[in-house]
Amino acid sequence: MRSDARRGPRAGIALKTAALGGMLFLHIPLLIIVLYAFSSEARSFTFPIPGFTTKWFAVAFERQDVRDALGLSLRVAATATAVALVLGTLASAAVWKSRFFGRDAISLLIVLPIALPGIITGIALRSAIAITEIPFSFWTLVIGHATFCIVVVYNNVLARFRRTSGALIEASMDLGANGLQTLRYVILPNIATALLAGGMLAFALSFDEVIVTTFTAGQQSTLPIWMLSQLLRPRDRPVTNVVAVFVIAVTFIPIIAAFYLTRDTHDVSGSQK
């Protein structure tokens, strides 16, 4: 934490207590989830935990259903993110650079999937999949997740583009670089951190998504779906917690990294190369 000379008046004790209470309310459940991952009691959650063990990590790692769900989630998240990086960047470049009929409408339509309730996107995709008789597969999941992954990439990259002078592209062309060279040497370095941040957010969103997944997965089980099923049919309860700890880690780290990467863009884009 930096000390800031321009602070306002100090908060009173009541406000501090309320703020602390709010923080605890939000985060104690997370801590309890982590705590139960180390509980030696397999059938039910008791507090305080009867004994401390790390064996569930080994058990979770050995279980084929966990491995399958984890593998599927990682592959879907990675592929949806990759698709979103390409399509989101192209869309934001088009909206930034050109003036065409329906530009604002397209901008709205791209952002819509994240504004709409996931259940709407889910039902819409499900009926589309049914009508076209596409079998549920890895790719239906990827398409479902890409709809909202594109949004975060699009927003991040568009925000960066809007702070980038269009004259940079002209300067590059003026100095002899063709389109591809300009992309490689000027555009990509300038939007690199926005791509990284957007990509990590997209990955985190996809990795723990439940609603759209439910409608596009068919019989497949991603990690969040697997966890839901474990709540109903518990076996080795702490294994679920181990997986939860893993999910927390996988989603938390990119979000924090994205936050720090975009917080002070000038430093970041200046410090590379």
Place this chain on the structure above:
Amino acid sequence: MVANGVPAVRFEDVSRLFGDVRAVDRVSFDVADGEFFSMLGPSGSGKTTCLRLIAGFEQPSSGHVQVHGINVEGVPPYERDVNTVFQDYALFPHMSVGENVEYGLMIRKVPKPERKKRAEEMLDLVKLSGLYARKPSQLSGGQRQRVALARALINHPRVLLLDEPLGALDLKLRESMQAELKSIQRQIGITFVYVTHDQGEALAMSDRLAVFNHGRIEQIGSPAEVYDHPKSVFVAGFVGQTNLIERELALRFGGTAGTYAIRPERIRIEPLTAPLSPGLAAVEGRIGGITYLGSTSRVLVAVDGGEIVVVETNLEGGTAMPDRQPGTPVRLVVDRKHIQSVAA
């Protein structure tokens, strides 16, 4: 100015339309090889569009643009032998000063040691030696301007385009950069096409200048021609200060009906008692207000049918002279050759 050679830039009846707007309207001109040519005009007059037509960022709607005798319609910017210094410099923020300067060489795959050497030579030329490793964000406005210049010159273009390059600098810096740009142009001997809305800048630097208004060229000529013999009311008013003399005042000053322009510094204020020399036009009036401007003073003289501005050099005393008091009756005299007939 145009020697035996092919002109560096030639516009043949060029128009550029944006929708219904004629940004450039049937413009023709030649820029000679090695010339410092300025395009002067208010914003929206089409001068920047002309520059972008040369650079290749715009294509003419009709007419032909030639660079060194070759039609360049359809030739992309990266295949043209011209480089641009952009208005906001457009330095690449993620690259160091040196990487910015050698960008053109990097694209042409010149090996690193060679291009570093040449970038450092360029930085010497623009007096930025030793700033190779800095980031553009660490430089002042004037320094960024020099980096942009070095970057545009490193490819040895045959024509350098400059889009209001000094616009963002303060007055002092602008004046020293004007002299420096001019000396760099002489040193390397390439054609400069310079866009500005600052008439002082255009007069100070150009071999020739074109005055733009509403997408057309109102007048082309040397700074002295354009200043002393403005062809239109617009040119007379845009380039320098002027007195526009019309109607009955025109009859008394010029002898015939019409519109005339007289530069304020061409007019002399005389006491009524002074003998009237032949060959001079004269009107009588009264001193109105006097504004002291340091090296000069601006004197408003009320005459029958209007008001005339006179700029006097403050040699000795200036406004302190006893007859420069508001209300004093005076005679204004001007050599007839300085009364310029202009098209309305």
